[in-house]
Amino acid sequence: MNVINLDYISANPLLPEVQEAMIEAIKKNYANPSSPHRLGDQAVEELERARENVARLINCGSPDEIVFTSCGTESINHAIKGVSSAGKDAGKHIITSNIEHNSVLKTLRRLRNLGYTITSVSVDNYGRVNPEEVEKSIKDETILITIMHSNNEIGTIQPVREIARIAKEKQVFFHCDAVASVGVVPVDVQDLGVDLLSFSAGQFNGPSGVGGLYIRKGVGILPLIDGGFQEKGRRAGTENLVGIIGMGKAAELALNDMESRVAHAKRLKERLTRGLQDKIESIIINGHPELSLPNLVSASVKYIEGESIVLMLDEENITVSTRSACASGSLRASHVLISIGCDYADAQGTLVISFGRMTKESEIDRFIDVLKSVVGTLREMSPLYKRDVIT
């Protein structure tokens, strides 16, 4: 039986065109792009072609503003640590939000131990940051604002343009974690006005293990990884050329299909949201109803716990996620859900259902039917279910 994949946020399947491009690249057995000979030059050509495609996807002023990394997490670490260390003489204050991904949270936690101070702004019940609160938090020592483009658990999209305008006015660098957004919805770095932007190929049907960091010309930043002169001295280490070629192809396809992909995802999201609310009682849809990613739905199923739902769905060949896959080792309720005012018990029963270009409407329908039966079974078992009914 075919597996119904509704866990795109953890890993997208590679598109066939991307697979072909990567297999071709493996067969060609490219040399090291840093080598001065002819074979090295061929590798450089491929590397720069991929860079141009990626630059086009997010509308960079110049492809040189793209640095290839090993993943979204590395890009985020590089942006935050690189700007903080380059700017430490100007100040040691950083502003973020309460619902950032662990790769931002933990990076900032480390910087706090190194003497930086962090201000984390709250979000409303939809998960939106208030730009005014960001503005009020800016001090003379503020050197960086890091706020995500969209949230990977609830999908809510932040007022990035407004925050970028404030950052520019106050002459503070602004890094945007756009890992969940790039390739999924249109992201234009010039229109947004951000200084740095992190993204990952795995979110737009490219390979895992390749990411990118947009660094606007003129931003002071130190490398995260020191060594050779790869990536114009901004990221040492021999390039993962096969992965980068895959990312370039995936970026090209994402840009070409953007409109139809967004329309397809929106249709599925509407069907899914409506179906869940119609067929399953006591279910809460989290996140902003409009300003949100089209490819993801966060649903809190009351009275039961998320992992047991995921395991039972897995038995029926359906994959979903309870929360950010990177955090599933953690047993605590999601900080994102708690920040938007979700009850602790409801947070434990929250599913992240994410899909893509290959997802069919019939798969969404089957998921809803199976979920309904799984929810019934687990609620029968739950001591919380009967209580609420009685009171």
Add this chain to the structure above:
Amino acid sequence: MYSKTVMDHFKNPRNVGEMKDADGIGEVGNPVCGDMMSIFIKVEDDRIKDINFKTFGCGAAIAVSSMLTEMAKGKTLEEAKKITNKSVADALEGLPKNKLHCSNLGADALQIAIKNYEDKKAGKVPATAVTEDYHCHVEKDSCTCPYCETELSGGTKTCPICGKNVGVC
């Protein structure tokens, strides 16, 4: 992630349900940690004649509840008192390390149910539940507050930052 036995008990849980005329009821956990368990026992001649459970929790928590009821059924109260969280986990062929503290509270619920029965029999006000003091500490020496994620030192009962009760390691 889970052993075959865990998955078997998770997929086909034994003795699920509520017992209307239970002689003893025990409850542990709270939804903050993601696990909560109720155990109902029927006692005859100092022997657990019947046992049921209701559980809110992950796969491990459900398997633990199911296995516990199988282990306790038919045992005398004295024998049942010897069942520990560890013996339940062992019978399940082990649990992932991060689930050992949090989800493995079936035996605790059973002990409370037995005490609840004995208290009632002795004419005392019976204990039924331990829900407040239950906190899931994943690692003994590096635990964090489940409410605000502040790092806590071992033995802390109240989180110094948010003031919430977090129980003991």
